[in-house]
Amino acid sequence: MSATLSAPVPAARARMTLRLALLGIVLVLALLPVLNRLPVESALYVSDFTVSVTGKWITYAILALAIDLAWGYAGILSLGHGAFFALGGYAIGMHLMRLIGPRGVYGHPTLPDFMVFLGYERLPWYWHGFEHFPFALLMAMAVPGLLALVVGFLAFRSRITGVYFSILTQAMTYALMLAFFRNDMGFGGNNGFTDFKELLGMPLNTPDARAVLFYASLATLAGSFWLCAHVTRSKLGRVLIAIRDSESRVRFLGYNVTAHKLFVFVLSAVLAGLAGALYVPQVGIINPSEFSPGNSIEAVIWVAVGGRGTLLGALLGAFSVNALKTWLTTEAPELWLFALGGLFIAVTLLLPRGLIGLLRKDEG
Amino acid sequence: MSATDPALADRPPEAPPREARSPVLYLDGVSVVFDGFRALNNLSLIVEQGELRAVIGPNGAGKTTMMDVITGKTRPTGGEVRFRDHDLTRLDEAAIANLGIGRKFQKPTVFDALTVFQNLELALKAPRGPWACLRWALSGEARRRIEATLEEIGLAARAGDRAAILSHGQRQWLEIGMLLMQDPELLLVDEPVAGMTDQETEHTADLLRRIAGQRSVVVVEHDLEFVRALGRKVTVLHEGSVLSEGSIDHVQNDPRVIEVYLGR
Numbered sequence: 001m002s003a004t005l006s007a008p009v010p011a012a013r014a015r016m017t018l019r020l021a022l023l024g025i026v027l028v029l030a031l032l033p034v035l036n037r038l039p040v041e042s043a044l045y046v047s048d049f050t051v052s053v054t055g056k057w058i059t060y061a062i063l064a065l066a067i068d069l070a071w072g073y074a075g076i077l078s079l080g081h082g083a084f085f086a087l088g089g090y091a092i093g094m095h096l097m098r099l100i101g102p103r104g105v106y107g108h109p110t111l112p113d114f115m116v117f118l119g120y121e122r123l124p125w126y127w128h129g130f131e132h133f134p135f136a137l138l139m140a141m142a143v144p145g146l147l148a149l150v151v152g153f154l155a156f157r158s159r160i161t162g163v164y165f166s167i168l169t170q171a172m173t174y175a176l177m178l179a180f181f182r183n184d185m186g187f188g189g190n191n192g193f194t195d196f197k198e199l200l201g202m203p204l205n206t207p208d209a210r211a212v213l214f215y216a217s218l219a220t221l222a223g224s225f226w227l228c229a230h231v232t233r234s235k236l237g238r239v240l241i242a243i244r245d246s247e248s249r250v251r252f253l254g255y256n257v258t259a260h261k262l263f264v265f266v267l268s269a270v271l272a273g274l275a276g277a278l279y280v281p282q283v284g285i286i287n288p289s290e291f292s293p294g295n296s297i298e299a300v301i302w303v304a305v306g307g308r309g310t311l312l313g314a315l316l317g318a319f320s321v322n323a324l325k326t327w328l329t330t331e332a333p334e335l336w337l338f339a340l341g342g343l344f345i346a347v348t349l350l351l352p353r354g355l356i357g358l359l360r361k362d363e364g
Numbered sequence: 365m366s367a368t369d370p371a372l373a374d375r376p377p378e379a380p381p382r383e384a385r386s387p388v389l390y391l392d393g394v395s396v397v398f399d400g401f402r403a404l405n406n407l408s409l410i411v412e413q414g415e416l417r418a419v420i421g422p423n424g425a426g427k428t429t430m431m432d433v434i435t436g437k438t439r440p441t442g443g444e445v446r447f448r449d450h451d452l453t454r455l456d457e458a459a460i461a462n463l464g465i466g467r468k469f470q471k472p473t474v475f476d477a478l479t480v481f482q483n484l485e486l487a488l489k490a491p492r493g494p495w496a497c498l499r500w501a502l503s504g505e506a507r508r509r510i511e512a513t514l515e516e517i518g519l520a521a522r523a524g525d526r527a528a529i530l531s532h533g534q535r536q537w538l539e540i541g542m543l544l545m546q547d548p549e550l551l552l553v554d555e556p557v558a559g560m561t562d563q564e565t566e567h568t569a570d571l572l573r574r575i576a577g578q579r580s581v582v583v584v585e586h587d588l589e590f591v592r593a594l595g596r597k598v599t600v601l602h603e604g605s606v607l608s609e610g611s612i613d614h615v616q617n618d619p620r621v622i623e624v625y626l627g628r
Contacts, residue, residue, distance in 0.1 A: 238486055239486065256492065
């Protein structure tokens with residue numbers, strides 16, 4: 001199985017191709033908000049819908065990178081990364097709720113509408129600090145990171161691996177979904193947060209805001225890619241590959257496998273949280289359905305389709321599967337789940353290295 | 365089975381084992397019981413510093429379980445396992461490996477997705493935390509050590525190849541090379557020549573004899589010709605305890621050994 005995955009050190013030519021492909025993707029994406037400003041009748045005009053949907057896909061691509069780092073390199077198949085994504089989204093959602101201030105339906109100076117409706121007298125303690133953007137952004141990374149640290153520590157220390165770990169992470173995201181559905185959690189119950197007004201002094205739902213969020217997402221994607229590439233090309237990356245292929249052998253070499261797995265799992269959760277934080281202002285809503293186990297599985301399928309164990313594959317998978325989803329859910333919504341399942345089976349049987357395997361046939 | 369290959373038998377004995385050294389490895393009265401089955405039964409074994417020791421025995425004699433106990437994979441049900449001043453029964457695999465005990469498994473487990481060079485680099489004695497690995501840069505000294513080991517195991521020409529494409533014998537040597545990179549005081553080598561050609565077997569015996577001296581080596585092996593080629597002290601295990609110990613000629617003529625092992 002390991003032999004079918006990518007070589008850790010691609011040939012110089014392949015590395016060049018990769019860089020060019022990446023640069024090309026970033027440049028094409030960066031043009032979209034510019035083309036959005038053209039007059040509608042222009043041949044190159046890009047619609048608001050295209051910009052916002054692409055911005056959403058970019059955050060998905062960051063999530064895919066995070067999953068690939070843990071799964072493709074270290075062999076940690078988390079089926080709960082949607083939870084880290086959603087927690088990041090909730091953290092920034094709390095900030096956006098605080099910014100609504102007295103503009104809510106009930107006009108309460110500090111309490112969000114749902115709290116007034118549920119009869120809250122004061123802001124719960126854990127809502128303090130979220131009026132500051134840097135704090136909210138920090139929490140969008142720290143909360144998923146801490147959760148990954150605790151869950152990962154307990155699981156890896158007890159040597160829970162493979163499918164057992166996957167089931168555990170499914171249970172984690174499912175438990176969080178049920179918890180967030182409860183009104184007394186103080187996160188808006190099944191309605192979650194929506195009706196956001198502004199972010200960093202910038203009214204949302206304007207072309208300017210869309211462009212800013214789009215570029216922020218793109219810059220984060222590029223930064224995450226650079227970070228993941230740095231990790232995977234370091235000796236740490238080779239230790240992770242070794243853990244993926246033979247965990248006990250790495251232990252006999254004197255490596256603390258638990259520490260290495262924890263490091264990459266926490267890093268991956270932080271990236272997923274960041275992706276969620278960029279996602280929520282763009283889609284304008286966060287609710288507990290983001291924790292649903294299916295979301296996490298779908299994100300893993302992006303990576304499988306694109307090609308796990310290669311960072312470019314994760315990007316390719318996130319964009320292509322979501323493009324297919326957007327098209328199919330408009331044309332024939334009832335077919336989407338069948339298509340997704342079929343795609344996963346087809347990729348597993350026919351393309352174990354994913355789409356990227358098609359492009360890199362020449363390499364070992 | 366006891367027929368000797370003249371090429372191996374005529375070889376003059378290597379430097380005699382230096383006696384009166386402090387023991388490196390000390391097993392006393394070690395027992396391991398799995399579901400009522402005694403895999404090890406009151407096993408005692410002492411390995412001196414710099415010694416090359418062969419351990420033989422029929423299937424189920426407890427050879428692999430003994431390795432598992434020393435490396436922390438299996439906890440003994442009773443008895444004492446010491447490496448210099450350390451009680452090995454209290455440590456986990458990584459801690460034991462870092463004390464200076466390296467193990468080569470029966471089935472070679474090199475990392476197929478990595479190159480030969482990267483396999484050795486991973487095994488090289490260096491800080492092993494995630495952060496240290498992230499910031500690791502190959503120094504000239506480290507490169508020289510890896511290159512010296514590549515020469516020693518005869519894989520210098522294959523440094524850039526992925527381990528997946530090595531032959532069986534080459535994988536075994538790479539694994540021995542990985543042990544050497546850890547700079548261990550004690551090497552445990554499980555069936556190094558299983559499936560090797562005669563030439564590869566001889567090369568492996570040479571390699572292990574060179575390694576012993578500065579380090580202690582315990583070799584578990586079925587192949588008696590190979591054990592003879594090593595030309596050192598032999599311990600015969602049977603049903604989890606030591607049946608006989610001494611030179612290969614001594615144990616091959618021991619009636620108890622002939623009865624349970626060689627005579628079949």
